[in-house]
Amino acid sequence: MPVLRGAVTFSRFLVEPAEGAPADLKRSLSRALKARAFAPIERRSEEERAAGFVELENHDATDFATGDLFYGEYALFAYRIDQIKVPGPVLRAEVDKWAAAFEKEKGRPPSRGEKGENRSSVRQLLRNRAVPITKVHDVSWNLKSQQLQIWAASRKAVEEVLGGLETAFKIKLIPLIPASVAARTGIEDSALGPTAELIGMELQAEVSHGEA
Amino acid sequence: MGKREQAREEAAFMRGDVGVDGAATEEKQDAAEVERGKAREALLRGKAYLGREFLTWLLWRSESGEPVAAFEKTGLSVLFLGRVVLKGISGDVTELSARGAMAPYSEQVRQGMDRGLLVHQARLMLTHGEKAYEVTLDAEFLDIRAAKLPALMSEEDDSRTGERLYLAEQLSAMITTLVEAFIAVRAGRTWSKQVVPAMKEWMRGEEGTRKQTALQRAASARKR
Numbered sequence A: 001m002p003v004l005r006g007a008v009t010f011s012r013f014l015v016e017p018a019e020g021a022p023a024d025l026k027r028s029l030s031r032a033l034k035a036r037a038f039a040p041i042e043r044r045s046e047e048e049r050a051a052g053f054v055e056l057e058n059h060d061a062t063d064f065a066t067g068d069l070f071y072g073e074y075a076l077f078a079y080r081i082d083q084i085k086v087p088g089p090v091l092r093a094e095v096d097k098w099a100a101a102f103e104k105e106k107g108r109p110p111s112r113g114e115k116g117e118n119r120s121s122v123r124q125l126l127r128n129r130a131v132p133i134t135k136v137h138d139v140s141w142n143l144k145s146q147q148l149q150i151w152a153a154s155r156k157a158v159e160e161v162l163g164g165l166e167t168a169f170k171i172k173l174i175p176l177i178p179a180s181v182a183a184r185t186g187i188e189d190s191a192l193g194p195t196a197e198l199i200g201m202e203l204q205a206e207v208s209h210g211e212a
Numbered sequence B: 001m002g003k004r005e006q007a008r009e010e011a012a013f014m015r016g017d018v019g020v021d022g023a024a025t026e027e028k029q030d031a032a033e034v035e036r037g038k039a040r041e042a043l044l045r046g047k048a049y050l051g052r053e054f055l056t057w058l059l060w061r062s063e064s065g066e067p068v069a070a071f072e073k074t075g076l077s078v079l080f081l082g083r084v085v086l087k088g089i090s091g092d093v094t095e096l097s098a099r100g101a102m103a104p105y106s107e108q109v110r111q112g113m114d115r116g117l118l119v120h121q122a123r124l125m126l127t128h129g130e131k132a133y134e135v136t137l138d139a140e141f142l143d144i145r146a147a148k149l150p151a152l153m154s155e156e157d158d159s160r161t162g163e164r165l166y167l168a169e170q171l172s173a174m175i176t177t178l179v180e181a182f183i184a185v186r187a188g189r190t191w192s193k194q195v196v197p198a199m200k201e202w203m204r205g206e207e208g209t210r211k212q213t214a215l216q217r218a219a220s221a222r223k224r
Helices: A023-033 A088-106 A112-129 A156-167 A178-184 A202-210 B003-015 B031-062 B109-116 B157-186 B190-203 B210-223
Strands: A008-017 A049-055 A074-083 A133-142 A147-151 A173-174 B070-071 B075-087 B095-098 B119-126 B131-138 B144-148
Touching: A008 B157, A023 A074, A023 A156, A023 B119, A049 A156, A074 A156, A088 A112, A112 B003, A133 A156, A133 B157, A147 A156, A156 A173, A156 B119, A173 A178, A178 B031, A178 B157, B031 B075, B031 B157, B031 B190, B070 B157, B075 B109, B075 B157, B095 B109, B119 B157, B131 B157, B144 B157, B157 B190
Parallel strands: none
Antiparallel strands: A008 A147, A008 A173, A008 B144, A049 A074, A074 A133, A133 A147, B070 B075, B075 B095, B075 B119, B119 B131, B131 B144
């Protein structure tokens, strides 16, 4: 739970409401989180992945009661991703073991169809035994300053949480990088081409031909 | 020629991979060219060059030890620490990593920058009043990585969470303040006429006296 303790690593964004966003975001926050709440992987189904919002301090809870969601100016919650992986080599070894037993018993190797059928049942069996890998990424959202932090180290995780947030809340998250800071202050793109003397002349030529 | 070999060659011809003479239709790209292409793409993606120019400008500005910008009416000083990664798009070297207590201000790093390599990742110490923060920044996203916040004063868990959130947001706001200061200079008239020439002079070591100041600052920072 990096918001509460541990490594301070996060991506920074500014929240901008998109079209159709509710006027009173604070009120609709809990509802939006519940609509995209985390639901565990259904063991009987084929799905290998589940993702959604959970409470910050209890990663199995999706009630988002006011007392658990708000902390002063902040809304604090988390995004949970569960994944079940059936290791390929284990599956192959199990199928080979079955094929050897089949041949011994019937005096012929299994047909492709029989092998395929067995593969899917072995896969399901291994899936049922596998423990899901869980990753949880905290989100802190200052509702006053509209700054939002995604507490994750991997960029892939940040992108996924970002997508989840933008869909759930109908917001646009602007990364706090120089290009967006410049755009916010009204500086035009044309004034911010690469500096040839610092970066190298060849890029300047490319950019002026419209590749950037 | 075996049947299988013949079939493979025919398939390659049908795909257009080889011509009637059996030679490849397209020359394979040179490895160095591929590397440079990747470096160029990384530089242009999301205007990452602005981030690199920002960190390079910040390194140059920080060497004097003077506050780089004002944050909440108090000076904000920056010191680059430890490891620094430089990236560029031209020449034989597209990435250079330097490690050492004063590596970011070293002559080798400055020479690399003079040859078109700019700061892509660095560890910084930000001093604001009596508070000191440490953070690793990368040019593309300016994400906060492995930050060290000032010691928490609160004792209760609940207050500690609030304080931690506050300090994390302060750190983020300080980075934004530095970016804003850079953007103001970058979009101004002095950038190409005064700032860039001064940075290039510094990279070439034509400024002379600043290195000692940075070393002294590093020593005092370690004492703290």
